[in-house]
Amino acid sequence: MFLEERMSKLFVSIVLFVFLISGVFALGVTPGRTTFDYEPGTQRKVDFSVVNSEKDDINIVVLVQGELNESISLSEVSFSMSSSEQSRNLRYILDMPQNLAPGAHSSEIVILQLPGRSSVSDAFVGGTVAVVTEVVVFVPYPGKYAEAGLNIIGPENGKVTFVIPVTSRGDLDLVRVGGTIDIFSSLNEKIATVSTNEISILSKERKEIVAEWDASSIQPGPYRAVATVIYDEQVLKVEKEFNVGERRLGLEGIEVNDFSLGEIAKFEILVENKWSQEIKGAYAEMQVFNSDGEIMAEFKSPTQDIPALSKALMISFWDTEGVRKGTYDSTLFLRYGASSEQQSLKLEISENDINVVGVGYVISESSGGKSSGGLTTILIAGIIILVLVNLSWFLFFRRKLKHRQ
Amino acid sequence: MKMVKNKHVVAIDFVIIAATLVFALVLVGYARPLIIAPVDELITTNSSVLFEFEKGDFILLDNNLDFSSPEKIYAEDNLIINLKPGVYYWRVQGALTSEIRQLTIQSEVELKLKEFADGKFKIVNAGNTNLNVDVYENGELNQTLTLGVEEEKEVSGKKFIAREDVSGGENE
CATH class of the missing domain: 2.60.40.10 (Immunoglobulins)
Known part of the structure; x- marks a missing residue:
């Protein structure tokens, strides 16, 4: 009885599916984004793949849009893919233009699938799908310039770790980068301040500064971290909310x-x-x-x-x-x-x-430290044997032998 | 006679030093975690990566070579780890630390479109990264939707353009 009911439900679902879905289209591109540092006058060749994941016979048009469109040339602008062709490798060439203003400049390579018949139901799909692979060029700012984020990890073993990724976007290196993090309660009271380590970051480089906060005696609840990043007498602020509580x-x-x-x-x-x-x-x-x-x-x-x-x-x-x-x-x-x-x-x-x-x-x-426990013992025992052999030879037997001579 | 004995002492010195070095190397080689997969500098669009190793306690995974904020994943041998697109550096920690390997998960922007009989569409993010999808109706931009990985939404429109959503920031 139960089986019959299930079978009839399954049948109704299949009929509904067939009536409701008349076509499927799918298109992909990889990578979704490529970034470059600005080097005027240079040329960059980038390979990308168009993915025909539904294994359909499809017609594709490729076009470039955005502020760098005149600097980008494509290996193919239109082509067909058969159902046996799962992906097609293409290439674009970016000629870095002269005199770009500081900051990020981007363009899009749009891969457009023209409407056609679906492989699933042989029905005509009226929609058009397009996927984009982006090209981004970062032009350094004059002097010193930093961008920062804030990642909060934990609490783990009672400690909250604040990680501040800093990217040097200026054309000069950052000599001293450090920061402090003020932690505020939900009532906006400052309850702690922690300092990060101090590092130097070369132009166009990305590094992280880190601070730890002992939150073992802190009440569970929402908190807010305000990070002040100081780089060569300039200041940058980032903030994020986080929670302290039992991780389970x-x-x-x-x-x-x-x-x-x-x-x-x-x-x-x-x-x-x-x-x-x-x-x-x-x-x-x-x-x-x-x-x-x-x-x-x-x-x-x-x-x-x-x-x-x-x-x-x-x-x-x-x-x-x-x-x-x-x-x-x-x-x-x-x-x-x-x-x-x-x-x-x-x-x-x-x-x-x-x-x-x-x-x-x-x-x-803490499930760690189990499997390598035996290895650590072997390692320590081996080192002790080596030290003993060397000490007994060089400090005892060798001298004794020399004295005999 | 004394000269000959001195030679013997020097020979024993040499043998002990050489044996110490060989033994130390064998010991380190034996205790060091053995990494089998993935190979160094692997570039893939598959977000599920099999980490295969021996003699390890946990995997340290970070987006920078300094390992300043690594993710610690406790596993003693093999494990499939789902990763967001990005460049990763990883090593295995056991009694000793393994070599550092690099792994790149390339983003894949993939949009699946299912058309219903009533003219509506279901759009599915079939790639490995979050998407922003522009929905056009009668040639005009109607709305922009954000789709998480494997997320699907029902929508009216005629043209759908998907691009990587970078507002979520980089991999940590």
Whole structure:
């Protein structure tokens, strides 16, 4: 009864899909942007690729627009791509014009797909798709000139790291670049000031200055950082809001659908970022143990950035070839930064189903330093042996031998 | 006779120094993390990159060679890392530090257009970077939409021009 209902729903969905979608077009270009430092009179050749991702028969027109359009020439301005041609390599040549004013100058190379028939339904698609690869030329400002941003990392282990990327956009080098960061509470009270390191930056170069703030005793909540960058008696200000709070990733559920024993099982792991900031580079790692408690399988999801206070699905795959029916112990790790959250599970594996049963939950900090522990011991032992051998020879046996002589 | 013995001492000196150097080199070579993939100076448009290594505790990833603000990703061997377009420098830290390798993820601007029977379109960001999409109706710019990676929106229009959205800033 349930199966019949599902089948009829599927049928209705397919009919609706066929009626609603009458055509698909797709076009891509790589790279999306190329930047150059200004060198008047020079020529730059740039290769770029047009991607026919839908593998359609398509007609393409390429044109240049923007303030540098008279300085850019194209290898091809119109061409056709057949369904077997997935990408076409093209080239443009930029002749850097004379006397450009300081600042950024850009142009666009527009790749336009002319309307035509879609490969999906053979219907005529009335829309036109175009993608752009941008060309940007930075002309240095006279004298000293800096551009800065502000990235806030953490808190991690109670510390917030402020990273200020500074780009020297002037034609003179920056000799001393440093800064201070004032931290304000939500009531706009200044609660701390931290200083960055001091560096020098060559013209057209990009470097970072960094400051750390110990936020371990700070109340959770929103804060504002105002960074004052001082470069050779000139001042630049950037600011950003950030949150201090507990960084935690919670497991909401695990599902394995459409499974057949011996095939590849797709684990869908639903996690929730309970922190008020994005968690970067998180991934799930799963270990499955045999009856002797040995790891018989280990698989991971790709890393992903999970937005603040939101849920995300992590996908990992397990090849179950050679696996027998039964109940297996398993451990799921949710890893992010130096933190790792661990959940003990049982996998009840049958011919067409994997049932995931949760058992316990452990949160641990800092999973690092495990695998290289043994190596570090070997390294230290080796160094001690070397030092002992050398000391005993040069300070003892060698002298003794010389005395005998 | 004394001359001969002095020669012996010098020979033992030489053997000990040489053996120390060889042993130290073997020790460092053994303890140093072994990087298998990706190769140095890889340029790709695929945002999912497999990092394959041995004898490591974590990957340090940064957009500058000084590693002044690295992202630390704890993984003891292989891991697929999803990265935004940009130039990255990375190394593996274990008992010792590995060599530094460079990796470039090139941005790919890709727009997918699905036309519905009612004349409306669904636009999908099928590339690896955020997009600004200009929507034209009757030859005039109607609106500009921002689409995150894999994001889709339903929209009315006839011409759609997609370009990389750089307002999000550079990779950190």
